Amino acid sequence: MIRVVIAFYVLAIFLVSSGHGNVVPFRDNNIFPGCEGYMFVDDEVVIEGPFNEDCVLQFETQEDRILAFSVVDGDLIETASFLSIHDGIDSKAPVLLAENQKVLEVSNKDLPTTVYTTQSEAVIRFTNKKLTSNLKLKIQKAVRCAFNLGIDSQCGRVVDEVSCYCATFVNRIHPDQTMFCVDHNMKLVSFENRTEEELVQAAWGTEVSYWTSLTDTRRDGTWLWESSMTVPADYTNWYPKRPNTAVNNVDDCMAYGGATYLNFWGDIACTTMAHAICEAQP
Numbered sequence: 001m002i003r004v005v006i007a008f009y010v011l012a013i014f015l016v017s018s019g020h021g022n023v024v025p026f027r028d029n030n031i032f033p034g035c036e037g038y039m040f041v042d043d044e045v046v047i048e049g050p051f052n053e054d055c056v057l058q059f060e061t062q063e064d065r066i067l068a069f070s071v072v073d074g075d076l077i078e079t080a081s082f083l084s085i086h087d088g089i090d091s092k093a094p095v096l097l098a099e100n101q102k103v104l105e106v107s108n109k110d111l112p113t114t115v116y117t118t119q120s121e122a123v124i125r126f127t128n129k130k131l132t133s134n135l136k137l138k139i140q141k142a143v144r145c146a147f148n149l150g151i152d153s154q155c156g157r158v159v160d161e162v163s164c165y166c167a168t169f170v171n172r173i174h175p176d177q178t179m180f181c182v183d184h185n186m187k188l189v190s191f192e193n194r195t196e197e198e199l200v201q202a203a204w205g206t207e208v209s210y211w212t213s214l215t216d217t218r219r220d221g222t223w224l225w226e227s228s229m230t231v232p233a234d235y236t237n238w239y240p241k242r243p244n245t246a247v248n249n250v251d252d253c254m255a256y257g258g259a260t261y262l263n264f265w266g267d268i269a270c271t272t273m274a275h276a277i278c279e280a281q282p
């Protein structure tokens, strides 16, 4: 019951502070009464020092998600002497180390040091109030990101800290790549914007073709990102004179890459064999 009350209280503060970028001040411990606290992380939250010595803050997110901790304008490694982040809430929960995460997390991109839990709960313990006065900690809900999805594949947090992308270098027809992603609790990729596409292409190149979730199989001429059921409204990257607008043409699936379309989008028959990119969003 206390948990519920605190969570409610935090929610109320959130609403008040949402105009200031969701920064929750911990000053005077008035949000986490006493020296213990609990917060449910829906999406992301930034908490601000000073944090009281010997305080224990507990965080939890959606059951099938994990937590990502980072320091705003700073380095998590430097904080190791005055706080520890634990993977899970039991008293023997292991400390998450920034150094170890590089090994755990495969990434083609240098991200600011972020540590990830393996479960949906974590605890922070503080040891020195003085050193935490300017500290801002960002806690985000994230998806798990495996090394790979089996042989001939590779995964990484190539776009941001919380999502995960995997490339499969096995050629399959479009529906089979869709199923391959689903079988790994992921979705065939949808590009929301140029940045996302560029980062994925930078990670795995465009020398060969990669399937995406964009198709017009439901209705010829109406392209839809199948994974998100959205129409590419704000961003498209078609190769010149594509897509093919002939009625009843069979070029119903979009792949990028390869000698013909380079880093542009090409519409080709869904029965073509190609690599694919899967994605998972928190």
Ligand SMILES: *[C@@H]1O[C@H](CO)[C@@H](O)[C@H](O)[C@H]1NC(C)=O
Pocket: 159, 160, 192, 193, 195, 196
């Ligand atoms: C672009 O898409 C990515 C991935 O979905 C998202 O995280 C990012 O916020 C988007 N960027 C912009 C500028 O909309």
